[in-house]
Amino acid sequence: xxxxxxxxxxxxxxxxxxxxxxxxxxxxxxxxxxxxxxxxxxxxxxxxxxxxxxxxxxxxxxxxxxxxxxxxxxxxxxxxxxxxxxxxxxxxxxxxxxxxxxxxxxxxxxxxxxxxxxxxxxxxxxxxxxxxxxxxxxxxxxxxxxxxxxxxxxxxxxxxxxxxxxxxxxxxxxxxxxxxxxxxxxxxxxxxxxxxxxxxxxxxxxxxxxxxxxxxxxxxxxxxxxxxxxxxxxxxxxxxxxxxxxxxxxxxxxxxxxxxxxxxxxxxxxxxxxxxxxxxxxxxxxx
Amino acid sequence: xxxxxxxxxxxxxxxxxxxxxxxxxxxxxxxxxxxxxxxxxxxxxxxxxxxxxxxxxxxxxxxxxxxxxxxxxxxxxxxxxxxxxxxxxxxxxxxxxxxxxxxxxxxxxxxxxxxxxxxxxxxxxxxxxxxxxxxxxxxxxxxxxxxxxxxxxxxxxxxxxxxxxxxxxxxxxxxxxxxxxxxxxxxxxxxxxxxxxxxxxxxxxxxxxxxxxxxxxxxxxxxxxxxxxxxxxxxxxxxxxxxxxxxxxxxxxxxxxxxxxxxxxxxxxxxxxxxxxxxxxxxxxxxxxxxxxxxxxxxxxxxxxxxxxxxxxxxxxxxxxxxxxxxxxxxxxxxxxxxxxxxxxxxxxxxxxxxxxxxxxxxxxxxxxxxxxxxxxxxxxxxxxxxxxxxxxxxxxxxxxxxxxxxxxxxxxxx
Numbered sequence: 001x002x003x004x005x006x007x008x009x010x011x012x013x014x015x016x017x018x019x020x021x022x023x024x025x026x027x028x029x030x031x032x033x034x035x036x037x038x039x040x041x042x043x044x045x046x047x048x049x050x051x052x053x054x055x056x057x058x059x060x061x062x063x064x065x066x067x068x069x070x071x072x073x074x075x076x077x078x079x080x081x082x083x084x085x086x087x088x089x090x091x092x093x094x095x096x097x098x099x100x101x102x103x104x105x106x107x108x109x110x111x112x113x114x115x116x117x118x119x120x121x122x123x124x125x126x127x128x129x130x131x132x133x134x135x136x137x138x139x140x141x142x143x144x145x146x147x148x149x150x151x152x153x154x155x156x157x158x159x160x161x162x163x164x165x166x167x168x169x170x171x172x173x174x175x176x177x178x179x180x181x182x183x184x185x186x187x188x189x190x191x192x193x194x195x196x197x198x199x200x201x202x203x204x205x206x207x208x209x210x211x212x213x214x215x216x217x218x219x220x221x222x223x224x225x226x227x228x229x230x231x232x233x234x235x236x237x238x239x240x241x242x243x244x245x246x247x248x249x250x251x252x253x254x255x256x257x258x259x260x261x262x263x264x265x266x267x268x269x270x271x272x273x274x275x276x277x278x279x280x281x282x283x284x285x286x287x
Numbered sequence: 288x289x290x291x292x293x294x295x296x297x298x299x300x301x302x303x304x305x306x307x308x309x310x311x312x313x314x315x316x317x318x319x320x321x322x323x324x325x326x327x328x329x330x331x332x333x334x335x336x337x338x339x340x341x342x343x344x345x346x347x348x349x350x351x352x353x354x355x356x357x358x359x360x361x362x363x364x365x366x367x368x369x370x371x372x373x374x375x376x377x378x379x380x381x382x383x384x385x386x387x388x389x390x391x392x393x394x395x396x397x398x399x400x401x402x403x404x405x406x407x408x409x410x411x412x413x414x415x416x417x418x419x420x421x422x423x424x425x426x427x428x429x430x431x432x433x434x435x436x437x438x439x440x441x442x443x444x445x446x447x448x449x450x451x452x453x454x455x456x457x458x459x460x461x462x463x464x465x466x467x468x469x470x471x472x473x474x475x476x477x478x479x480x481x482x483x484x485x486x487x488x489x490x491x492x493x494x495x496x497x498x499x500x501x502x503x504x505x506x507x508x509x510x511x512x513x514x515x516x517x518x519x520x521x522x523x524x525x526x527x528x529x530x531x532x533x534x535x536x537x538x539x540x541x542x543x544x545x546x547x548x549x550x551x552x553x554x555x556x557x558x559x560x561x562x563x564x565x566x567x568x569x570x571x572x573x574x575x576x577x578x579x580x581x582x583x584x585x586x587x588x589x590x591x592x593x594x595x596x597x598x599x600x601x602x603x604x605x606x607x608x609x610x611x612x613x614x615x616x617x618x619x620x621x622x623x624x625x626x627x628x629x630x631x632x633x634x635x636x637x638x639x640x641x642x643x644x645x646x647x648x649x650x651x652x653x654x655x656x657x658x659x660x661x662x663x664x665x666x667x668x669x670x671x672x673x674x675x676x677x678x679x680x681x682x683x684x685x686x687x688x689x690x691x692x693x694x695x696x697x698x699x700x701x702x
Contacts, residue, residue, distance in 0.1 A: 052550045053549075053550065054546065054549065054550065072554075074552045074554070077550060077551050077552045077553075078292075078551075078552050080550070082547070082550040084543070084546065084547060086543055088542055088543040088544045088546060088547045089542075089544065089547075090304070090307075090308060090544055091542070092307075092308060092311035092312065093304075093307055093308065093311065097307060101300060101303070101304045101307075102547075102551060104296075104299075104300035104303070105292070105297055105300050105301075105548065105551040105552060105553050106292065106551060106552060107292025107293075107296060107552070129311075145547070149551075
């Protein structure tokens with residue numbers, strides 16, 4: 001198809017009096033990973049629920065693969081993959097049985113479930129019941145389930161939440177492979193490192209609103225300040241000085257420190273997404 | 288990329304998953320197997336016949352009663368031929384299943400009936416009384432005789448009846464547990480005895496026989512304990528499956544696996560349809576398995592039994608959907624399951640005590656199901672007999688099934 005895989009215009013949703021999503025608009029192109037970065041309760045999961053047909057938007061228009069999500073068109077579900085935040089797997093069924101079952105709902109006659117499990121490193125546990133799996137293995141199962149129908153759009157809600165770095169890195173690699181295959185990926189996270197590393201673009205969402213949307217690099221350039229940290233010997237101790245690169249007179253000061261016999265190290269520094277988020281919203285990502 | 292699949296294919300996939308999940312739930316699988324094995328075993332362990340005999344205690348002994356009357360009747364002008372007829376009096380004649388035990392005194396008759404005195408029959412036929420409180424030992428090689436009812440005639444009964452006296456009092460003693468219908472029957476028996484002696488219709492109204500027969504007249508073919516248990520056992524299977532089904536539904540809701548299903552081409556309707564089909568098939572198939580072992584199905588009644596079991600299975604599936612949706616955890620699920628199933632069990636239990644169903648029991652949703660099962664398997668009921676109950680059951684089925692369906696649909700959509 002041509003055009004965006006996901007197109008959202010002025011989308012709104014509220015739980016009773018609580019407005020969870022307030023007039024958000026964005027697009028995701030095929031093969032692109034858009035990271036939804038925000039703290040818990042910011043509206044990330046509600047947005048995914050609307051885009052996957054679990055919730056009906058109160059107003060606005062959302063199209064996935066050109067299909068209006070409020071029309072309950074079964075073709076939409078046939079072409080998306082969803083990884084939920086909660087590990088909603090059939091615990092008494094094996095890994096392969098879980099994948100075979102979901103594949104059958106998509107009308108896939110002979111699913112290659114073991115191959116899908118191999119991608120997430122679970123092929124050797126294909127016949128084991130999911131209830132015997134560790135938290136990290138269950139999360140990898142969740143990811144593999146989202147891949148079973150080779151979706152054109154992937155919705156991943158906190159895919160690496162609470163996992164160890166090795167498992168997280170493995171899952172990120174698999175997500176990147178899906179994007180390279182051409183799938184559009186909408187990823188929610190409150191892990192700025194994950195958003196930075198994985199996302200082609202990042203949307204900061206806070207209190208139901210997108211407060212910034214761009215590539216991580218552009219966000220840093222736009223909202224962050226560049227600086228240099230200089231460490232110098234100071235008697236028996238160490239002294240640090242941080243010099244803003246964009247400020248007046250910083251070049252002369254840097255040259256002076258660089259020439260000092262007490263110089264130990266010089267490091268350039270840039271703002272993190274976490275810092276930019278705090279700068280834009282006044283709150284942290286863990287809140 | 289996959290394409291939307293057909294609704295039947297989705298429902299088939301969901302059913303396959305239900306079967307897998309069911310077979311992996313060892314608790315309910317085990318309980319189901321226990322019920323399937325225990326129900327036929329229990330059924331066949333129950334008596335398949337009814338003890339129709341009644342033991343009647345009489346005072347005074349018949350010869351004694353006749354002896355006292357002979358002289359008085361002769362004085363009243365009775366001929367030798369008429370007096371000879373007295374010897375032919377047999378109170379138990381023609382009364383199938385009636386055993387007469389003659390007592391030496393009214394006190395002993397009363398003591399045996401009320402249980403303060405025991406009566407034993409030795410191998411030689413001798414009757415031995417045992418007063419436990421007095422320390423009497425149990426006689427050896429003897430069987431206990433327990434009259435259900437005792438009749439004490441006045442010593443001048445025969446002569447008095449013959450003379451047309453209407454102030455004669457016959458005392459009938461009965462155990463506290465003897466049913467009113469038996470007591471009424473005994474009163475009729477005394478009147479019949481008096482009729483034989485007097486040789487004429489006594490000026491006493493005989494009770495209308497129809498009024499002492501409760502339900503269908505099964506004279507000589509009473510409902511056995513097995514027949515009474517049959518609907519209860521079938522109901523136990525349905526109840527067991529209600530618990531199993533509710534557990535499957537609530538697990539799906541609590542673990543939110545249903546939300547994962549609903550982001551695939553499967554819709555809420557597919558999910559509910561699969562649950563309904565699976566729950567109904569499981570209940571029905573197990574009820575039919577039980578029926579194979581406990582009998583009751585004939586070529587004449589199979590279609591009616593199948594229809595009523597299908598209705599029962601759908602009704603209980605509706606309850607399971609409701610319980611599964613309402614219970615927030617295992618205890619909550621157990622609470623709601625009990626809340627529904629215990630009242631529904633009452634009609635099945637009431638079958639154990641024919642004639643005992645109170646009007647409010649008849650209003651319960653399970654009553655028409657049980658009624659049709661009992662009437663069909665025990666009394667040869669037909670479609671013509673059952674249509675009223677089936678219509679009433681259908682009304683409850685619609686109410687309960689759609690209540691369950693609505694509750695689960697709402698729950699799933701708001702997860």
